[in-house]
Amino acid sequence: MAIDKVVGSIEEAIADIKDGATIMFGGFTGMGVPAGLLIGIKNKGIKNLTVICNDGTGKWTSPIDVNMLVEAGQCKKIIASFVVLASPKQITATERKVLEGTLELESVPQGTLAERIRIGGAGIGGFYTPTGVGTLIEEGKEKRVIDGREMLLELPLRADFACIKAHKADKFGNLVYHGTARNFNPVMATAAKTVIAEVDEIVEIGELHYDFIHTPGIYVTRIVKSPGKVAGDLK
Amino acid sequence: MKQVWTREEMAQKVAARMKDGYYVNLGIGMPTIIPNYFSKDTTIVLQSESGTLGYGARAKPEDPNYDPDIGDAGSAPLLVKPGMSIIDSAACFAMMRGGHLDMTVLGALQVSEEGDLANWKMPTKKVGSMGGAMDLAAGAKTVVVMMEHALKDGTPKIVKKCTYPITGLKCVDVIVSELAVMEVTDKGIVVKEMAPGYTLADIQAVTEPQLIAA
Numbered sequence: 278m279a280i281d282k283v284v285g286s287i288e289e290a291i292a293d294i295k296d297g298a299t300i301m302f303g304g305f306t307g308m309g310v311p312a313g314l315l316i317g318i319k320n321k322g323i324k325n326l327t328v329i330c331n332d333g334t335g336k337w338t339s340p341i342d343v344n345m346l347v348e349a350g351q352c353k354k355i356i357a358s359f360v361v362l363a364s365p366k367q368i369t370a371t372e373r374k375v376l377e378g379t380l381e382l383e384s385v386p387q388g389t390l391a392e393r394i395r396i397g398g399a400g401i402g403g404f405y406t407p408t409g410v411g412t413l414i415e416e417g418k419e420k421r422v423i424d425g426r427e428m429l430l431e432l433p434l435r436a437d438f439a440c441i442k443a444h445k446a447d448k449f450g451n452l453v454y455h456g457t458a459r460n461f462n463p464v465m466a467t468a469a470k471t472v473i474a475e476v477d478e479i480v481e482i483g484e485l486h487y488d489f490i491h492t493p494g495i496y497v498t499r500i501v502k503s504p505g506k507v508a509g510d511l512k
Numbered sequence: 513m514k515q516v517w518t519r520e521e522m523a524q525k526v527a528a529r530m531k532d533g534y535y536v537n538l539g540i541g542m543p544t545i546i547p548n549y550f551s552k553d554t555t556i557v558l559q560s561e562s563g564t565l566g567y568g569a570r571a572k573p574e575d576p577n578y579d580p581d582i583g584d585a586g587s588a589p590l591l592v593k594p595g596m597s598i599i600d601s602a603a604c605f606a607m608m609r610g611g612h613l614d615m616t617v618l619g620a621l622q623v624s625e626e627g628d629l630a631n632w633k634m635p636t637k638k639v640g641s642m643g644g645a646m647d648l649a650a651g652a653k654t655v656v657v658m659m660e661h662a663l664k665d666g667t668p669k670i671v672k673k674c675t676y677p678i679t680g681l682k683c684v685d686v687i688v689s690e691l692a693v694m695e696v697t698d699k700g701i702v703v704k705e706m707a708p709g710y711t712l713a714d715i716q717a718v719t720e721p722q723l724i725a726a
Contacts, residue, residue: 305562305601306587308580331601332643338587361641363634375639382639387561388605388647395602408609408650411628411681414642456581456598457562463600491600 281448283479283500287317290473290501294318294438299327301394301434301465303441306332306359307339309458311475313504314440319345326352329394329436331387331461332359334369344370352380356434358387384414389431391464397433398467398496405430439469442503443492446476447483450497451490459491466496475503514709516690524549525688525705526617526658530556534614537561537648540586542658543617544570559613561585561644563604568593585644605644609651616652618645620659620684622674625721627684627696629657630676642679649680661689662718670694670701671720691715700724 284290304310333343346352348370360371374380386408405428419430441462444455466472474497527549537559550556559565568591571578583589622630629649633640662668687694692715693705702724716723
């Protein structure tokens with residue numbers, strides 16, 4: 278197979294991300310965060326972004342996460358499960374911007390977020406779940422009793438771009454993750470038009486054993502070598 | 513003499529409710545000390561929102577096998593344990609939401625008489641984040657709440673109806689506080705065990721709904 282999806286730099290990897298894009302970012306409390314891509318997008322100053330991610334609280338979990346783009350005023354909307362902290366003393370950039378009226382936040386339960394992304398990548402139009410029944414998130418959602426239990430209809434999430442982090446890639450884009458840095462990265466890889474994988478190591482096609490590939494290359498548009506273990510990416 | 517339970521004693525009370533072979537998810541904060549009190553004769557398999565099943569103790573940077581890419585829901589690093597597996601977030605939450613976990617232990621801001629749970633958003637904040645709490649509340653077979661019995665000024669946290677934003681309806685089965693172990697039943701909240709020297713009246717004084725003696 279003569280496919281080579283490797284690009285030479287972060288700048289090249291994000292060259293086609295424009296203002297107004299919807300971007301998914303992998304990562305979970307600092308593990309498996311595509312730190313090089315995040316810094317690249319911040320430095321390029323791309324604006325009016327709609328961001329889909331699990332968490333982003335900045336210094337309280339990881340200095341390099343989506344909080345950085347929110348802080349810089351580059352986001353108009355964020356769809357996430359953990360970007361605001363409970364303590365009145367800990368104010369994230371997301372909380373501050375929402376209060377200022379410059380950012381829209383859609384808080385989604387973590388499992389519902391993962392499943393909405395999964396079905397987005399699987400061509401499924403929606404699912405019913407008991408998660409969130411009787412809470413603030415049921416507002417405006419269709420409710421149905423299934424097997425005697427109230428459930429909410431949740432709809433798929435898709436994006437223009439997914440910026441993900443993997444441990445290893447071959448040049449075709451087959452990916453292998455390491456430890457709990459896997460988290461949201463594999464599902465996000467399936468749910469965006471363009472998938473950019475930042476990886477620690479790039480190997481030749483055939484070097485990854487087919488039995489142990491987590492994300493098959495069909496989902497990956499391009500691969501870029503991570504600029505390194507940036508503080509906060511890996512704690 | 514009245515003597516409230518310490519956090520360690522509360523953790524022991526929760527650990528005692530886990531049966532051999534239980535699959536358990538522990539919330540961040542207070543519940544993370546529970547594994548210190550697992551009996552040597554029981555196997556409890558821990559699951560975390562970060563995407564791991566069967567993880568070991570918390571790791572320290574000086575541990576020879578320390579790996580910053582293996583962590584729990586609060587991003588605390590974990591030691592690998594033989595038999596541990598890693599799963600992605602969709603599979604991890606399908607495990608919780610599909611009813612495969614025997615128990616979860618969560619913190620709470622309020623619990624109602626009927627077992628409604630409020631633990632994700634302070635009413636004083638305009639916005640909040642629920643993380644995985646709503647999924648665990650809806651999906652685990654048993655929901656145990658481990659919390660301080662009342663606010664510092666004595667305002668009850670166990671209430672008739674939650675006034676704080678809800679995490680899940682009728683989901684809490686057991687409450688362990690520094691004063692008592694309680695079970696939420698169809699008839700109301702039953703006090704199963706009390707801290708040394710405490711009477712039902714003492715506990716009732718800092719609890720809104722009528723408590724039931726075991």
